[in-house]
Amino acid sequence: MKLLVTGGAGYIGSVVAAQLVEAGHEVTVLDDLSTGHADAVPPGARFVQASITEAAPALEGMDGVLHFAAKSLVGESVAKPGLYWEHNLGGTLALLDAMRAAGVGRIVFSSTAATYGEPERSPIVETDPTRPTNPYGASKLAVDTALSAFAGLYGLAAVSLRYFNVGGAYTAGDGRVYRERHAVETHLIPNVLAVALGQRESVNVFGTDYPTPDGTCVRDYIHVADLARAHLLALDACAPGEHAVYNLGSGTGFSVQEVVSVCREVTGHAIPAVVGERRPGDPAVLVASSEKIQRELGWKAERPEVRDIVADAWAALPR
Ligand SMILES: NC(=O)c1ccc[n+]([C@@H]2O[C@H](COP(=O)([O-])OP(=O)(O)OC[C@H]3O[C@@H](n4cnc5c(N)ncnc54)[C@H](O)[C@@H]3O)[C@@H](O)[C@H]2O)c1
Ligand SMILES: O=c1ccn([C@@H]2O[C@H](COP(=O)(O)OP(=O)(O)O[C@H]3O[C@H](CO)[C@H](O)[C@H](O)[C@H]3O)[C@@H](O)[C@H]2O)c(=O)[nH]1
Numbered sequence: 001m002k003l004l005v006t007g008g009a010g011y012i013g014s015v016v017a018a019q020l021v022e023a024g025h026e027v028t029v030l031d032d033l034s035t036g037h038a039d040a041v042p043p044g045a046r047f048v049q050a051s052i053t054e055a056a057p058a059l060e061g062m063d064g065v066l067h068f069a070a071k072s073l074v075g076e077s078v079a080k081p082g083l084y085w086e087h088n089l090g091g092t093l094a095l096l097d098a099m100r101a102a103g104v105g106r107i108v109f110s111s112t113a114a115t116y117g118e119p120e121r122s123p124i125v126e127t128d129p130t131r132p133t134n135p136y137g138a139s140k141l142a143v144d145t146a147l148s149a150f151a152g153l154y155g156l157a158a159v160s161l162r163y164f165n166v167g168g169a170y171t172a173g174d175g176r177v178y179r180e181r182h183a184v185e186t187h188l189i190p191n192v193l194a195v196a197l198g199q200r201e202s203v204n205v206f207g208t209d210y211p212t213p214d215g216t217c218v219r220d221y222i223h224v225a226d227l228a229r230a231h232l233l234a235l236d237a238c239a240p241g242e243h244a245v246y247n248l249g250s251g252t253g254f255s256v257q258e259v260v261s262v263c264r265e266v267t268g269h270a271i272p273a274v275v276g277e278r279r280p281g282d283p284a285v286l287v288a289s290s291e292k293i294q295r296e297l298g299w300k301a302e303r304p305e306v307r308d309i310v311a312d313a314w315a316a317l318p319r
Pocket of ligand 2: 112163187188189191206217219282286
Protein backbone atom coordinates (compact mmCIF):
# COMPACT_ATOMS: atom_id res chain seq x y z
CA MET A 1 0.00 0.00 0.00
CA LYS A 2 0.93 3.66 -0.33
CA LEU A 3 0.90 4.93 3.24
CA LEU A 4 1.31 8.26 4.98
CA VAL A 5 2.85 8.01 8.45
CA THR A 6 2.34 11.20 10.43
CA GLY A 7 4.83 11.55 13.27
CA GLY A 8 7.07 8.98 11.58
CA ALA A 9 10.22 10.80 12.73
CA GLY A 10 9.24 10.16 16.35
CA TYR A 11 9.84 7.18 18.62
CA ILE A 12 6.92 4.86 17.83
CA GLY A 13 6.14 6.22 14.36
CA SER A 14 9.70 5.60 13.14
CA VAL A 15 9.55 1.95 14.27
CA VAL A 16 6.23 1.45 12.50
CA ALA A 17 7.53 3.23 9.39
CA ALA A 18 10.58 0.93 9.40
CA GLN A 19 8.41 -2.19 9.72
CA LEU A 20 6.10 -0.96 6.94
CA VAL A 21 9.07 -0.40 4.61
CA GLU A 22 10.39 -3.87 5.50
CA ALA A 23 6.95 -5.32 4.70
CA GLY A 24 7.14 -3.79 1.21
CA HIS A 25 4.81 -0.82 1.60
CA GLU A 26 5.50 2.54 -0.04
CA VAL A 27 5.90 4.90 2.92
CA THR A 28 5.84 8.68 3.18
CA VAL A 29 6.61 10.19 6.58
CA LEU A 30 5.02 13.55 7.38
CA ASP A 31 6.49 15.19 10.47
CA ASP A 32 7.11 18.76 11.64
CA LEU A 33 10.14 17.61 13.68
CA SER A 34 8.78 19.33 16.79
CA THR A 35 9.85 16.34 18.91
CA GLY A 36 11.14 13.99 16.21
CA HIS A 37 14.41 13.61 14.31
CA ALA A 38 14.87 13.59 10.53
CA ASP A 39 17.49 10.82 10.85
CA ALA A 40 14.88 8.55 12.49
CA VAL A 41 12.98 8.36 9.19
CA PRO A 42 13.85 4.93 7.78
CA PRO A 43 15.80 4.71 4.56
CA GLY A 44 13.36 3.80 1.85
CA ALA A 45 10.68 6.17 3.16
CA ARG A 46 10.03 9.58 1.62
CA PHE A 47 10.13 12.46 4.10
CA VAL A 48 7.93 15.57 4.06
CA GLN A 49 8.59 18.13 6.78
CA ALA A 50 5.18 19.63 7.45
CA SER A 51 2.41 19.86 10.01
CA ILE A 52 -0.60 17.57 9.95
CA THR A 53 -2.65 20.68 9.17
CA GLU A 54 -0.78 20.88 5.83
CA ALA A 55 -1.08 17.22 4.86
CA ALA A 56 -3.24 17.66 1.72
CA PRO A 57 -0.46 17.50 -0.92
CA ALA A 58 1.15 14.47 0.74
CA LEU A 59 -2.19 12.62 0.85
CA GLU A 60 -2.64 12.46 -2.93
CA GLY A 61 -2.76 8.84 -4.06
CA MET A 62 -2.43 7.37 -0.56
CA ASP A 63 -4.23 4.17 0.45
CA GLY A 64 -4.11 4.90 4.15
CA VAL A 65 -2.73 6.92 7.06
CA LEU A 66 -1.01 5.87 10.27
CA HIS A 67 -1.43 8.84 12.57
CA PHE A 68 1.15 9.23 15.37
CA ALA A 69 1.76 12.99 15.28
CA ALA A 70 0.60 14.50 18.56
CA LYS A 71 1.55 16.38 21.65
CA SER A 72 1.89 13.73 24.35
CA LEU A 73 3.20 15.16 27.62
CA VAL A 74 0.57 14.70 30.31
CA GLY A 75 1.97 17.43 32.59
CA GLU A 76 2.21 19.95 29.76
CA SER A 77 -1.38 19.17 28.80
CA VAL A 78 -2.55 20.12 32.29
CA ALA A 79 -0.64 23.42 32.10
CA LYS A 80 -1.59 24.21 28.48
CA PRO A 81 -4.86 22.44 27.65
CA GLY A 82 -5.56 24.68 24.63
CA LEU A 83 -2.38 23.50 22.96
CA TYR A 84 -3.53 19.88 23.29
CA TRP A 85 -7.03 20.50 21.96
CA GLU A 86 -5.61 22.50 19.08
CA HIS A 87 -2.91 20.02 18.05
CA ASN A 88 -4.44 16.67 18.93
CA LEU A 89 -8.10 17.30 18.12
CA GLY A 90 -7.94 20.32 15.78
CA GLY A 91 -4.94 18.95 13.91
CA THR A 92 -6.52 15.53 13.52
CA LEU A 93 -9.83 16.97 12.30
CA ALA A 94 -7.90 18.92 9.65
CA LEU A 95 -6.13 15.70 8.68
CA LEU A 96 -9.45 13.80 8.48
CA ASP A 97 -10.95 16.52 6.26
CA ALA A 98 -7.91 16.42 3.98
CA MET A 99 -8.16 12.62 3.84
CA ARG A 100 -11.79 12.85 2.81
CA ALA A 101 -11.01 15.42 0.13
CA ALA A 102 -8.23 13.18 -1.22
CA GLY A 103 -10.37 10.04 -1.05
CA VAL A 104 -8.14 8.33 1.54
CA GLY A 105 -10.44 6.08 3.55
CA ARG A 106 -8.25 4.19 6.01
CA ILE A 107 -6.61 5.31 9.26
CA VAL A 108 -4.82 3.71 12.20
CA PHE A 109 -4.67 6.11 15.14
CA SER A 110 -2.41 6.25 18.23
CA SER A 111 -4.80 6.39 21.15
CA THR A 112 -3.76 5.82 24.74
CA ALA A 113 -4.44 4.22 28.10
CA ALA A 114 -4.88 7.81 29.31
CA THR A 115 -8.38 7.77 27.73
CA TYR A 116 -9.57 5.55 30.60
CA GLY A 117 -8.43 7.73 33.51
CA GLU A 118 -8.63 6.08 36.93
CA PRO A 119 -9.94 2.58 36.13
CA GLU A 120 -12.64 0.82 38.12
CA ARG A 121 -11.10 -2.59 37.55
CA SER A 122 -8.00 -4.28 36.26
CA PRO A 123 -7.15 -5.34 33.62
CA ILE A 124 -8.93 -2.68 31.57
CA VAL A 125 -11.10 -3.82 28.66
CA GLU A 126 -12.12 -1.60 25.76
CA THR A 127 -15.74 -1.29 26.91
CA ASP A 128 -14.75 0.10 30.31
CA PRO A 129 -15.67 3.72 31.11
CA THR A 130 -13.48 6.42 29.58
CA ARG A 131 -12.97 9.24 32.06
CA PRO A 132 -9.62 10.85 31.26
CA THR A 133 -7.98 12.73 34.09
CA ASN A 134 -5.94 15.13 31.94
CA PRO A 135 -6.38 17.12 28.68
CA TYR A 136 -3.95 14.82 26.85
CA GLY A 137 -6.18 11.79 27.46
CA ALA A 138 -9.32 13.86 26.82
CA SER A 139 -8.00 15.10 23.45
CA LYS A 140 -7.15 11.54 22.39
CA LEU A 141 -10.58 10.31 23.48
CA ALA A 142 -12.19 13.11 21.46
CA VAL A 143 -10.34 11.86 18.37
CA ASP A 144 -11.55 8.32 19.06
CA THR A 145 -15.09 9.68 19.22
CA ALA A 146 -14.62 11.64 15.98
CA LEU A 147 -13.30 8.52 14.24
CA SER A 148 -16.46 6.61 15.20
CA ALA A 149 -18.60 9.41 13.79
CA PHE A 150 -16.56 9.63 10.55
CA ALA A 151 -16.76 5.86 10.12
CA GLY A 152 -20.54 5.95 10.53
CA LEU A 153 -21.08 9.03 8.35
CA TYR A 154 -18.49 8.74 5.60
CA GLY A 155 -17.53 5.06 5.59
CA LEU A 156 -14.05 5.71 6.98
CA ALA A 157 -12.17 2.53 7.96
CA ALA A 158 -10.60 3.33 11.33
CA VAL A 159 -8.73 1.61 14.12
CA SER A 160 -7.67 3.22 17.39
CA LEU A 161 -4.87 1.45 19.22
CA ARG A 162 -4.79 2.34 22.91
CA TYR A 163 -1.18 1.93 23.92
CA PHE A 164 -0.25 1.40 27.53
CA ASN A 165 3.42 2.08 28.47
CA VAL A 166 5.69 1.71 25.49
CA GLY A 167 9.39 0.92 25.88
CA GLY A 168 12.37 -0.77 24.28
CA ALA A 169 14.04 -0.22 20.93
CA TYR A 170 13.81 -1.82 17.50
CA THR A 171 16.67 -3.13 15.38
CA ALA A 172 15.60 -3.36 11.74
CA GLY A 173 16.76 -6.02 9.29
CA ASP A 174 19.43 -3.61 7.98
CA GLY A 175 20.85 -3.20 11.49
CA ARG A 176 19.51 0.34 12.04
CA VAL A 177 18.39 0.97 15.58
CA TYR A 178 15.24 2.97 16.36
CA ARG A 179 14.98 4.24 19.93
CA GLU A 180 13.25 6.70 22.21
CA ARG A 181 15.05 10.06 22.30
CA HIS A 182 12.96 12.93 23.53
CA ALA A 183 14.53 16.29 24.45
CA VAL A 184 11.97 16.48 27.26
CA GLU A 185 11.74 12.96 28.67
CA THR A 186 8.97 12.15 31.16
CA HIS A 187 8.83 8.37 30.72
CA LEU A 188 10.13 6.14 33.48
CA ILE A 189 12.44 3.68 31.69
CA PRO A 190 14.52 6.25 29.75
CA ASN A 191 14.78 8.41 32.87
CA VAL A 192 16.05 5.48 34.93
CA LEU A 193 18.53 4.45 32.23
CA ALA A 194 19.80 8.05 32.03
CA VAL A 195 21.02 7.59 35.62
CA ALA A 196 22.91 4.43 34.65
CA LEU A 197 24.46 6.38 31.75
CA GLY A 198 25.65 9.06 34.17
CA GLN A 199 23.39 11.72 32.66
CA ARG A 200 21.33 12.10 35.84
CA GLU A 201 22.24 11.78 39.51
CA SER A 202 19.18 9.80 40.54
CA VAL A 203 15.67 8.85 39.51
CA ASN A 204 12.65 10.37 41.15
CA VAL A 205 10.02 7.88 42.32
CA PHE A 206 6.75 9.76 42.13
CA GLY A 207 4.86 8.59 45.23
CA THR A 208 5.17 5.52 47.46
CA ASP A 209 1.74 5.77 49.08
CA TYR A 210 -0.42 4.30 46.33
CA PRO A 211 -2.73 1.35 47.12
CA THR A 212 -0.38 -1.11 45.42
CA PRO A 213 1.82 -3.90 46.88
CA ASP A 214 4.93 -1.69 47.24
CA GLY A 215 3.14 1.67 47.26
CA THR A 216 4.41 2.77 43.81
CA CYS A 217 2.33 3.01 40.63
CA VAL A 218 1.80 -0.12 38.56
CA ARG A 219 1.96 0.03 34.77
CA ASP A 220 1.76 -2.36 31.84
CA TYR A 221 4.88 -2.13 29.67
CA ILE A 222 4.79 -3.12 26.00
CA HIS A 223 7.76 -3.51 23.67
CA VAL A 224 7.79 -1.00 20.83
CA ALA A 225 8.49 -3.76 18.28
CA ASP A 226 5.41 -5.70 19.43
CA LEU A 227 3.34 -2.53 19.44
CA ALA A 228 4.50 -1.68 15.93
CA ARG A 229 3.47 -5.09 14.59
CA ALA A 230 -0.06 -4.46 15.80
CA HIS A 231 -0.26 -1.48 13.42
CA LEU A 232 0.42 -3.67 10.41
CA LEU A 233 -2.33 -6.06 11.53
CA ALA A 234 -4.72 -3.16 12.19
CA LEU A 235 -4.04 -1.69 8.77
CA ASP A 236 -5.07 -4.95 7.10
CA ALA A 237 -8.10 -5.39 9.35
CA CYS A 238 -9.54 -1.88 8.80
CA ALA A 239 -13.11 -2.20 7.48
CA PRO A 240 -15.02 0.64 5.75
CA GLY A 241 -17.70 2.12 8.00
CA GLU A 242 -16.19 0.60 11.13
CA HIS A 243 -14.13 2.05 13.95
CA ALA A 244 -12.44 -0.60 16.06
CA VAL A 245 -10.69 0.13 19.37
CA TYR A 246 -7.98 -2.15 20.76
CA ASN A 247 -5.92 -1.98 23.94
CA LEU A 248 -2.26 -2.82 23.60
CA GLY A 249 -0.28 -3.96 26.59
CA SER A 250 1.33 -7.11 27.88
CA GLY A 251 -1.34 -7.80 30.48
CA THR A 252 1.05 -7.74 33.43
CA GLY A 253 1.62 -4.88 35.84
CA PHE A 254 5.02 -3.74 37.10
CA SER A 255 5.53 -1.20 39.84
CA VAL A 256 7.90 1.75 39.54
CA GLN A 257 10.16 0.10 42.14
CA GLU A 258 10.17 -3.15 40.17
CA VAL A 259 11.13 -1.32 36.97
CA VAL A 260 13.97 0.46 38.78
CA SER A 261 15.17 -2.94 40.14
CA VAL A 262 15.11 -4.49 36.67
CA CYS A 263 17.08 -1.50 35.34
CA ARG A 264 19.69 -2.05 38.09
CA GLU A 265 20.02 -5.72 37.14
CA VAL A 266 20.25 -5.03 33.42
CA THR A 267 22.76 -2.18 33.68
CA GLY A 268 24.76 -3.32 36.73
CA HIS A 269 24.48 0.24 38.01
CA ALA A 270 23.29 1.12 41.54
CA ILE A 271 20.80 3.74 40.16
CA PRO A 272 20.00 5.83 43.24
CA ALA A 273 16.27 6.44 43.62
CA VAL A 274 14.83 9.41 45.48
CA VAL A 275 11.26 9.22 46.74
CA GLY A 276 9.26 12.26 45.75
CA GLU A 277 5.68 13.48 45.74
CA ARG A 278 2.99 11.87 43.62
CA ARG A 279 2.83 13.24 40.07
CA PRO A 280 -0.61 14.84 39.62
CA GLY A 281 -3.00 12.84 37.45
CA ASP A 282 -1.21 9.47 37.76
CA PRO A 283 -3.65 6.56 38.28
CA ALA A 284 -2.39 3.92 40.76
CA VAL A 285 -2.73 0.94 38.42
CA LEU A 286 -3.02 0.78 34.61
CA VAL A 287 -2.98 -2.72 33.16
CA ALA A 288 -4.44 -3.65 29.79
CA SER A 289 -6.44 -6.59 28.72
CA SER A 290 -5.21 -7.11 25.16
CA GLU A 291 -7.47 -10.12 24.67
CA LYS A 292 -9.57 -8.37 22.04
CA ILE A 293 -6.68 -7.71 19.65
CA GLN A 294 -5.30 -11.20 20.29
CA ARG A 295 -8.66 -12.75 19.51
CA GLU A 296 -9.67 -10.57 16.56
CA LEU A 297 -6.36 -9.79 14.88
CA GLY A 298 -4.15 -12.62 16.13
CA TRP A 299 -1.68 -10.22 17.76
CA LYS A 300 0.66 -11.55 20.43
CA ALA A 301 3.52 -9.90 22.27
CA GLU A 302 6.82 -11.59 21.39
CA ARG A 303 8.84 -9.70 24.01
CA PRO A 304 6.41 -9.21 26.91
CA GLU A 305 9.06 -9.30 29.66
CA VAL A 306 10.01 -5.97 31.21
CA ARG A 307 13.57 -7.25 31.42
CA ASP A 308 13.70 -7.56 27.60
CA ILE A 309 12.10 -4.15 27.13
CA VAL A 310 14.68 -2.55 29.44
CA ALA A 311 17.57 -4.57 27.98
CA ASP A 312 16.70 -3.51 24.42
CA ALA A 313 16.33 0.15 25.43
CA TRP A 314 19.68 -0.04 27.26
CA ALA A 315 21.51 -1.75 24.38
CA ALA A 316 20.27 0.93 21.95
CA LEU A 317 21.65 3.88 23.94
CA PRO A 318 24.80 5.49 22.53
CA ARG A 319 27.72 5.38 24.98
N1 LIG B 1 5.21 6.69 24.13
C1 LIG B 1 4.15 6.17 24.75
O1 LIG B 1 4.29 5.46 25.77
C2 LIG B 1 2.77 6.41 24.23
C3 LIG B 1 1.69 5.83 24.90
C4 LIG B 1 0.40 6.02 24.41
C5 LIG B 1 0.19 6.75 23.25
N2 LIG B 1 1.24 7.34 22.63
C6 LIG B 1 0.97 8.10 21.40
O2 LIG B 1 1.77 7.58 20.35
C7 LIG B 1 2.14 8.59 19.45
C8 LIG B 1 3.63 8.60 19.25
O3 LIG B 1 4.27 8.78 20.50
P1 LIG B 1 5.86 8.89 20.61
O4 LIG B 1 6.21 8.48 21.99
O5 LIG B 1 6.48 8.23 19.46
O6 LIG B 1 6.04 10.45 20.50
P2 LIG B 1 7.13 11.32 19.71
O7 LIG B 1 7.06 12.70 20.28
O8 LIG B 1 8.46 10.62 19.71
O9 LIG B 1 6.57 11.32 18.21
C9 LIG B 1 5.60 12.21 17.76
C10 LIG B 1 6.07 12.73 16.40
O10 LIG B 1 5.05 13.57 15.87
C11 LIG B 1 5.64 14.78 15.37
N3 LIG B 1 4.59 15.81 15.46
C12 LIG B 1 4.03 16.31 16.58
N4 LIG B 1 3.08 17.21 16.27
C13 LIG B 1 3.04 17.27 14.91
C14 LIG B 1 2.24 18.00 13.98
N5 LIG B 1 1.31 18.85 14.40
N6 LIG B 1 2.46 17.81 12.66
C15 LIG B 1 3.41 16.94 12.22
N7 LIG B 1 4.18 16.21 13.06
C16 LIG B 1 3.99 16.39 14.39
C17 LIG B 1 6.85 15.00 16.24
O11 LIG B 1 7.86 15.81 15.64
C18 LIG B 1 7.33 13.56 16.49
O12 LIG B 1 8.25 13.16 15.50
C19 LIG B 1 1.57 9.89 20.01
O13 LIG B 1 0.34 10.14 19.37
C20 LIG B 1 1.34 9.56 21.48
O14 LIG B 1 0.32 10.32 22.03
C21 LIG B 1 2.52 7.19 23.08
O1 LIG C 1 10.89 9.90 36.40
C1 LIG C 1 9.87 9.25 36.58
C2 LIG C 1 8.94 9.01 35.52
C3 LIG C 1 7.79 8.29 35.79
N1 LIG C 1 7.56 7.81 37.04
C4 LIG C 1 6.36 7.01 37.30
O2 LIG C 1 6.43 5.89 36.45
C5 LIG C 1 5.13 5.51 35.99
C6 LIG C 1 5.11 5.51 34.48
O3 LIG C 1 5.21 6.85 34.03
P1 LIG C 1 5.45 7.24 32.50
O4 LIG C 1 5.61 8.74 32.47
O5 LIG C 1 6.57 6.41 31.97
O6 LIG C 1 4.13 6.80 31.74
P2 LIG C 1 2.57 7.04 32.14
O7 LIG C 1 2.13 5.88 32.93
O8 LIG C 1 2.38 8.40 32.66
O9 LIG C 1 1.89 6.92 30.70
C7 LIG C 1 0.80 7.72 30.31
O10 LIG C 1 1.23 8.72 29.48
C8 LIG C 1 1.86 8.28 28.29
C9 LIG C 1 2.16 9.52 27.49
O11 LIG C 1 3.30 10.13 27.95
C10 LIG C 1 0.96 7.35 27.50
O12 LIG C 1 -0.08 8.03 26.87
C11 LIG C 1 0.41 6.25 28.36
O13 LIG C 1 -0.58 5.54 27.63
C12 LIG C 1 -0.21 6.83 29.58
O14 LIG C 1 -0.63 5.80 30.44
C13 LIG C 1 4.17 6.53 36.60
O15 LIG C 1 3.64 5.99 37.76
C14 LIG C 1 5.06 7.71 36.98
O16 LIG C 1 4.62 8.43 38.09
C15 LIG C 1 8.45 8.03 38.09
O17 LIG C 1 8.22 7.60 39.22
N2 LIG C 1 9.58 8.75 37.82
